[in-house]
Amino acid sequence: MATTLTINGQERSFDAPPEMPLLWVLRDILGLTGTKFGCGMAQCGACTVHVDGKPVRSCVLPVGNLQSRTITTIEGIGATPVGAGVQKAWLDLEVVQCGYCQSGQIMSAAALLASTPDPDDSDIDAAMAGNICRCGTYVRIRAAIKQAAATQKS
Amino acid sequence: MTITAEVPEISRRRILGGALATGLVLAFHLPLGAARPPQTKDPAAGKFAPNAYIRIDESDQITLIMPQVEMGQGIYTGVATILAEELDADLTQVVLQHAPPEEKLYANPSFGIQATGGSTSVRAFWTPLRKAGAAARAMLIKAAADQWQVAPASCSAALGTVLHIESGRRLRYGELVDPASKLSAPSDIPLKDPKNFVLIGKPLKRLDTPDKVNGKVIYGIDAMMPGLKFATLAQCPVFGGKVADVEDHAAMQIPGVRQIVVLDDLVAVIADDTWTAKRGLEALKITWNEGKNANVSSKDIWDHLRAASEIEGVVAKSVGDVADALHLGETYEASYEMPFLAHATMEPLNCTVHVTPSFCNVWVGTQIIARAQSVAARAAGLPEDKVTIHQHLLGGGFGRRLEVDMIATAVRIGSKVDGPVKITWMREEDIQHDIYRPVYRDTISARLSGDKVIAFKYRVAGSSVIARWLPPAVQQGIDNDAVDSAADTPYDIPNFQVEYVRVEPPAVPTGFWRGVGPNNNVFAIESFMDELARKANKDPIAFRRDMLGKTPRIQHVLDLVAEKSNWGQPLPRRVGRGVSVQPTFNTSIATVVEAEVDSGGDVYIRQVTLAVDCGLAINPDTVVAQIEGGMIFGLTAALYGEITLEKGRVQQSNFHDYRVLRIDQIPKIDIHLVKSGEAPGGIGEASVIGGPPALRNAIYAATGVALRRLPIDRGLIAEKKSWL
Amino acid sequence: MVVRAGIVRVFIGAVIVGAIVALGAVWYVRGPDPLAFTGGKSVALADYKDGDPTGVPTSMRQASLLERGRYLTEAADCGVCHTAPGGKEYAGGFAFKMPFGTMYSTNITPDKETGIGKYTDQEFLDAMHRGIRRDGARLYPAMPYTSYAYITDADALAIKAYLFSLASVRAVPPENTLMFPFNQRWAMAFWSLVFNRDTRFRPDPSQSLKWNRGAYLAEALAHCGECHTPRNIGFALNNREKFAGAPVGGWRAFNISPDKATGLGGWSDEDIASYLSLGHAPGHGTASGAMGEAVDHSFSKMTQADIEAMVAFVRSVPPSTTPDFALRSAPAPASHKDGVAANLLGKKIFEGACASCHGWTGESAVSPFATLTGSAAINDPSATNVAQIVIGGTRRLTPARALSMPSFGHVLSDDEIAAVSNYVTARFGAKGSSLTARDVANMRAQVSD
Ligand code: FES
Numbered sequence A: 001m002a003t004t005l006t007i008n009g010q011e012r013s014f015d016a017p018p019e020m021p022l023l024w025v026l027r028d029i030l031g032l033t034g035t036k037f038g039c040g041m042a043q044c045g046a047c048t049v050h051v052d053g054k055p056v057r058s059c060v061l062p063v064g065n066l067q068s069r070t071i072t073t074i075e076g077i078g079a080t081p082v083g084a085g086v087q088k089a090w091l092d093l094e095v096v097q098c099g100y101c102q103s104g105q106i107m108s109a110a111a112l113l114a115s116t117p118d119p120d121d122s123d124i125d126a127a128m129a130g131n132i133c134r135c136g137t138y139v140r141i142r143a144a145i146k147q148a149a150a151t152q153k154s
Numbered sequence B: 001m002t003i004t005a006e007v008p009e010i011s012r013r014r015i016l017g018g019a020l021a022t023g024l025v026l027a028f029h030l031p032l033g034a035a036r037p038p039q040t041k042d043p044a045a046g047k048f049a050p051n052a053y054i055r056i057d058e059s060d061q062i063t064l065i066m067p068q069v070e071m072g073q074g075i076y077t078g079v080a081t082i083l084a085e086e087l088d089a090d091l092t093q094v095v096l097q098h099a100p101p102e103e104k105l106y107a108n109p110s111f112g113i114q115a116t117g118g119s120t121s122v123r124a125f126w127t128p129l130r131k132a133g134a135a136a137r138a139m140l141i142k143a144a145a146d147q148w149q150v151a152p153a154s155c156s157a158a159l160g161t162v163l164h165i166e167s168g169r170r171l172r173y174g175e176l177v178d179p180a181s182k183l184s185a186p187s188d189i190p191l192k193d194p195k196n197f198v199l200i201g202k203p204l205k206r207l208d209t210p211d212k213v214n215g216k217v218i219y220g221i222d223a224m225m226p227g228l229k230f231a232t233l234a235q236c237p238v239f240g241g242k243v244a245d246v247e248d249h250a251a252m253q254i255p256g257v258r259q260i261v262v263l264d265d266l267v268a269v270i271a272d273d274t275w276t277a278k279r280g281l282e283a284l285k286i287t288w289n290e291g292k293n294a295n296v297s298s299k300d301i302w303d304h305l306r307a308a309s310e311i312e313g314v315v316a317k318s319v320g321d322v323a324d325a326l327h328l329g330e331t332y333e334a335s336y337e338m339p340f341l342a343h344a345t346m347e348p349l350n351c352t353v354h355v356t357p358s359f360c361n362v363w364v365g366t367q368i369i370a371r372a373q374s375v376a377a378r379a380a381g382l383p384e385d386k387v388t389i390h391q392h393l394l395g396g397g398f399g400r401r402l403e404v405d406m407i408a409t410a411v412r413i414g415s416k417v418d419g420p421v422k423i424t425w426m427r428e429e430d431i432q433h434d435i436y437r438p439v440y441r442d443t444i445s446a447r448l449s450g451d452k453v454i455a456f457k458y459r460v461a462g463s464s465v466i467a468r469w470l471p472p473a474v475q476q477g478i479d480n481d482a483v484d485s486a487a488d489t490p491y492d493i494p495n496f497q498v499e500y501v502r503v504e505p506p507a508v509p510t511g512f513w514r515g516v517g518p519n520n521n522v523f524a525i526e527s528f529m530d531e532l533a534r535k536a537n538k539d540p541i542a543f544r545r546d547m548l549g550k551t552p553r554i555q556h557v558l559d560l561v562a563e564k565s566n567w568g569q570p571l572p573r574r575v576g577r578g579v580s581v582q583p584t585f586n587t588s589i590a591t592v593v594e595a596e597v598d599s600g601g602d603v604y605i606r607q608v609t610l611a612v613d614c615g616l617a618i619n620p621d622t623v624v625a626q627i628e629g630g631m632i633f634g635l636t637a638a639l640y641g642e643i644t645l646e647k648g649r650v651q652q653s654n655f656h657d658y659r660v661l662r663i664d665q666i667p668k669i670d671i672h673l674v675k676s677g678e679a680p681g682g683i684g685e686a687s688v689i690g691g692p693p694a695l696r697n698a699i700y701a702a703t704g705v706a707l708r709r710l711p712i713d714r715g716l717i718a719e720k721k722s723w724l
Numbered sequence C: 001m002v003v004r005a006g007i008v009r010v011f012i013g014a015v016i017v018g019a020i021v022a023l024g025a026v027w028y029v030r031g032p033d034p035l036a037f038t039g040g041k042s043v044a045l046a047d048y049k050d051g052d053p054t055g056v057p058t059s060m061r062q063a064s065l066l067e068r069g070r071y072l073t074e075a076a077d078c079g080v081c082h083t084a085p086g087g088k089e090y091a092g093g094f095a096f097k098m099p100f101g102t103m104y105s106t107n108i109t110p111d112k113e114t115g116i117g118k119y120t121d122q123e124f125l126d127a128m129h130r131g132i133r134r135d136g137a138r139l140y141p142a143m144p145y146t147s148y149a150y151i152t153d154a155d156a157l158a159i160k161a162y163l164f165s166l167a168s169v170r171a172v173p174p175e176n177t178l179m180f181p182f183n184q185r186w187a188m189a190f191w192s193l194v195f196n197r198d199t200r201f202r203p204d205p206s207q208s209l210k211w212n213r214g215a216y217l218a219e220a221l222a223h224c225g226e227c228h229t230p231r232n233i234g235f236a237l238n239n240r241e242k243f244a245g246a247p248v249g250g251w252r253a254f255n256i257s258p259d260k261a262t263g264l265g266g267w268s269d270e271d272i273a274s275y276l277s278l279g280h281a282p283g284h285g286t287a288s289g290a291m292g293e294a295v296d297h298s299f300s301k302m303t304q305a306d307i308e309a310m311v312a313f314v315r316s317v318p319p320s321t322t323p324d325f326a327l328r329s330a331p332a333p334a335s336h337k338d339g340v341a342a343n344l345l346g347k348k349i350f351e352g353a354c355a356s357c358h359g360w361t362g363e364s365a366v367s368p369f370a371t372l373t374g375s376a377a378i379n380d381p382s383a384t385n386v387a388q389i390v391i392g393g394t395r396r397l398t399p400a401r402a403l404s405m406p407s408f409g410h411v412l413s414d415d416e417i418a419a420v421s422n423y424v425t426a427r428f429g430a431k432g433s434s435l436t437a438r439d440v441a442n443m444r445a446q447v448s449d
């Protein structure tokens, strides 16, 4: 079944059964490997993308549910001011270790800041607790979100 | 499935892939400042290549070859910093390359093989890298001095340029490539005085991170090439079991499923994408021949280990006369038990291979590249020089990628497949076919005289990872890793003995796990020290301090952590502080954890304070990051980590039942680095170790319950429930 | 994992019943029969003139005996109880775990030694209709023979023919481990005497063929009442409260009577049909537990016309109200800060393990199957099914692997399961639950694993 989606501002058409999770369309069919596979069951957050600006776990998101929705992935998030701000804060505070979870972390953080420009700790918990980091970069993730929020305001 | 859109990502990778396939040193280009094209020339041609680590070409590009692999610990930046420091290079001009498999050039001096692990990277390579950098700088200076006909001593180097101080003449390193490469490498070049370091000790920006925040980084799991197929696999759920029968009719009906590969111990489905491969696998009806391990359960493993731990072991260290000293009075005894642990690297196991009768290409992130090459060669039935390993960054290693089972498996599957195939382990397969941190049982007997420990006998019983992984390193039956931080305890105890009993668990493969042997030993010893302190009626810090007189660096971090953690200040009910000290990996750490135990037995970690002396910190910010992350890694295991078996099968499967700490459970982590000029110590492993015993001791303080087993059993520390 | 029926109660009932007989209150307790609510007259099947409501759907009337037998076997949902997890289909060994022991289902493959290979037609009918085994021993009513009694002989024998066409599997289920007096099979004879009417289906001439077809499917084959109708003091079905909902093996079967507020009164016909054939109705939740299995193995295999017939029938029963149950179908606030304030432990678990799929509003961004808003389970102030789903997870097979939720029972403590259940029922339902760790421990004990 041919499906067309807008991904990072570009129309992409591909052939995939409607039950196929978006994650594998992105990674294996479209070659957008920035979105990561971690668990396949919405428990780790590594595969987070934005659908119409909201963070969604692409590993459990059937692509057939998505006709005419707008998708943003880690490859495209830097084009939004919030996304660029998050990436910069991530580099400034040296959040990243192995980096494998960070696409998902950044997508979740960008969605948080888009809806809650001035998040407190409980907002960060609520938005980020679904994203696991095995390297344990949580301390810096929290700090970087706060810094991105502060920079965004000024 | 067809691709009807332009796919620039794939074609971009193809350029790189094509270059790599020629078997050259592969260029992993990290964008430092302006982007540079990946290097495709013969690495030695037209270049100054004074040693295995450094290449300089006429365009001033300095290429540093990374003998160690980056898995998040910041080693690329660390190695580059050390080399650039002595080379007086401009760090922003540097390009990094993964070292190829070449044991002679890049072996880790700690192991004698090409491996990244054991927090050895900086410790082992510190001097060789500095010498390499210094030698290259000396040659460049000599080349310039010869050209100017002045004495080398009258020249100096900075930021990739040689300067003749008097005349103000300068030559860029690129301009000196030709004459310098004609010189022979000097020996015994004096190294820089640390006072003059301009890079080392500074919180420099990491070189690997920019591509990790924009989705461009390519891990092994992201390898792509034209014609690539995707696969996933099922191995027998019982360790050692074999395939008996596969009914594949339904699977082959699924559009996009291309091939079912059945080997004696596994089944793989090859498809147009990973999801279709997974669906194909689910549609297979596989009957297994489960073999002799089909009935092994955790209980059997523990029975086996407990029985074995009752037997005397090989003596690894003996001071005074323990037997005698223990006989003289009342002894205290306790046993501590540690569970199997999976690594659960964030990047699930994967390996991409292209196997033909004449060559074998492997794309993978590995901690042990030379062994990866030889195992791939064996699996493919090819000579090693026909095997090319394309090294990638690792989405977490933690010891899992010190093993090569996934590479052998992938090559065996790939040998049956026409063209390149990427094999991705589903998370369930990754967790259920790990090579696990062994179970250990530690038995301690001690005797106090007043408030001093005068006899201490420690027996560790558990699997020997070294005996399997690096057999020659086991001498006289002693696995140095298994007794690490016990045999070399910092405590000054007059009668002291450490024994090792090697006992391999039935059915379960065991391997290194971040923190390795000291995880176990420090937990047992530091837990027991708290129990002894209580017997002696002494504050746990004061009790320890008195025995640390011969290890002043540890005594100092203990004092520091006491001061910074508000040790001794009153706390609410069911809240406690616990301490641990450790001498691990040449790094001295004292940790205080403050934790609360609620009535249901759930544990809330309120605050962690550490004092750390890791010698000279190459990059203090990276050291702090490692400590934060390692602490969370260790506490995760202490609270939740356990792999159990039933009917020969691992019962955990994914992050819902192999639980990890999440951001909303993370305490404040307060880290105090001691300024030190001593040689750098390890930190990646060391940072994992101190949290669990300190947490255990905090719970001991909060509840009075002396836990002797990990993970923490919430049932034991819940308040008594009236309905029970 | 899931207990199929209210065995616990059935069992207790089996023993108590002797006493009840003695008290002479039997006939009151026995109450009306399942179709008495219509008040209409029933007639013998042969006297119903509008067509044949039994057998397979009209579209399959020409099909072979085996195909017809297969359809009916699936409609009667035999496989679910007669297959052990990971075991061979129909080979039995499924465990019914009860406080007084465990009972195992039997092998109904045609194996001559260990299965039903030696059953004659009459012996098979005796088992299906009267709960009498080939050797004369009494079956426990875990086997819903009081419902199967309504199945026509022809249909029962078609089921037999299908079962006899399966591969023989040599498998002996484990011995039941029932304590006295529950291990006294003979007592079941008295129970049967009172509660098994042992009559075949009799259509109601005042109702349409569609309705009668639905009645036959729902009562004789799908045995809906076995879970959804409360039990009387003899622990047989109390048809005075037909389909009013009941506790079942640690779960709760909800009210499926047409009551507006607490039953299916607010559902459209399409909603009910979709729930039966897909396990999900938009805005009304997703089937889990035993109902999920019934969807996967039974309802999803039935024709649309049969599903619609059942819908018509279920619509016609008198409404019963479930006390203490209210339905809220509006989403929760988008911000985690609004709504439920207390219960930090529950919130913590939700934000880490649950919010990714279910969302803070309860309306899933991933799939309508994961939407909590409007489901009966989330509005049930006992939180029974919510807790069971957290413990055991849930998985719909239809449509193709739509979604599954992993089981958290091994990693979350009883305390944590209680906390997260209380949190989600409070946040997304009409009235929060107040489960304790002890309640959760009890629930765990009631399900077989
Ligand atoms: S891969 Fe999707 S949440 Fe883990």
Ligand code: FES
Pocket: A096, A097, A098, A099, A100, A101, A102, A132, A133, A134, A135, A136, A137, B072, B346, B395, B396
């Ligand atoms: S940075 Fe390695 S998993 Fe998060």
